[in-house]
Amino acid sequence: NAGVTQTPKFRVLKTGQSMTLLCAQDMNHEYMYWYRQDPGMGLRLIHYSVGEGTTAKGEVPDGYNVSRLKKQNFLLGLESAAPSQTSVYFCASSLGIPGLGSNLAKNIQYFGAGTRLSVL
Amino acid sequence: GENVEQHPSTLSVQEGDSAVIKCTYSDSASNYFPWYKQELGKRPQLIIDIRSNVGEKKDQRIAVTLNKTAKHFSLHITETQPEDSAVYFCAASNRTGANSKLTFGKGITLSVRP
Numbered sequence: 210n211a212g213v214t215q216t217p218k219f220r221v222l223k224t225g226q227s228m229t230l231l232c233a234q235d236m237n238h239e240y241m242y243w244y245r246q247d248p249g250m251g252l253r254l255i256h257y258s259v260g261e262g263t264t265a266k267g268e269v270p271d272g273y274n275v276s277r278l279k280k281q282n283f284l285l286g287l288e289s290a291a292p293s294q295t296s297v298y299f300c301a302s303s304l305g306i307p308g309l310g311s312n313l314a315k316n317i318q319y320f321g322a323g324t325r326l327s328v329l
Numbered sequence: 330g331e332n333v334e335q336h337p338s339t340l341s342v343q344e345g346d347s348a349v350i351k352c353t354y355s356d357s358a359s360n361y362f363p364w365y366k367q368e369l370g371k372r373p374q375l376i377i378d379i380r381s382n383v384g385e386k387k388d389q390r391i392a393v394t395l396n397k398t399a400k401h402f403s404l405h406i407t408e409t410q411p412e413d414s415a416v417y418f419c420a421a422s423n424r425t426g427a428n429s430k431l432t433f434g435k436g437i438t439l440s441v442r443p
Binding site: 242244249250251252253254257259265267268299306307308309313317318319320321322323 | 330338360361363371372373374375378380418422428429430431432433434435436
């Protein structure tokens with residue numbers, strides 16, 4: 210049981226290049242999320258998915274696209290990378306809505322180890 | 330939408346002392362409040378959470394208190410140790426509705442001086 214796995218761990222891109230970040234979870238979670246973390250800005254939600262085949266915009270979706278073709282995978286795409294997209298990207302997943310249900314532990318949101326992306 | 334604020338951005342305490350980290354939220358409909366700890370270079374991990382129908386929750390050296398009237402909640406760490414040094418994020422959400430999602434604060438860096 211690996212939990213939430215992100216690929217790659219590090220990447221350097223040139224402005225205008227494209228890439229896809231992969232998030233995989235083996236916990237049969239319905240909900241998956243992509244965040245970016247910048248110094249002094251906390252964790253900001255980019256896109257999220259409430260189930261296979263669904264996606265929705267978060268707080269900072271511009272410049273990113275996502276797909277959830279399989280329940281266990283959530284892909285984050287950058288079509289034309291910009292220096293402003295230099296960040297640490299975290300994927301997260303949860304079985305259901307965090308905080309919902311009689312058992313709080315059931316729907317905890319778990320994070321992957323992160324992908325450090327630099328756009329030059 | 331929800332806005333979660335944490336102040337100050339850094340906090341330094343002497344080992345063995347207590348630390349209190351406070352968060353405020355804006356949406357009175359928010360009813361779930363988790364705290365995450367992120368050690369340097371690591372992923373955020375949940376350390377404690379609370380629902381709005383509970384005023385306080387404790388787990389060994391950590392506790393969370395909630396004041397719904399003032400719309401703030403606090404993390405209390407007693408008998409601090411160097412391994413408590415990390416960034417602590419609070420979050421809030423309205424857990425009803427299929428599109429419920431967490432809104433995070435900017436984080437507070439806690440340093441525990443040996």
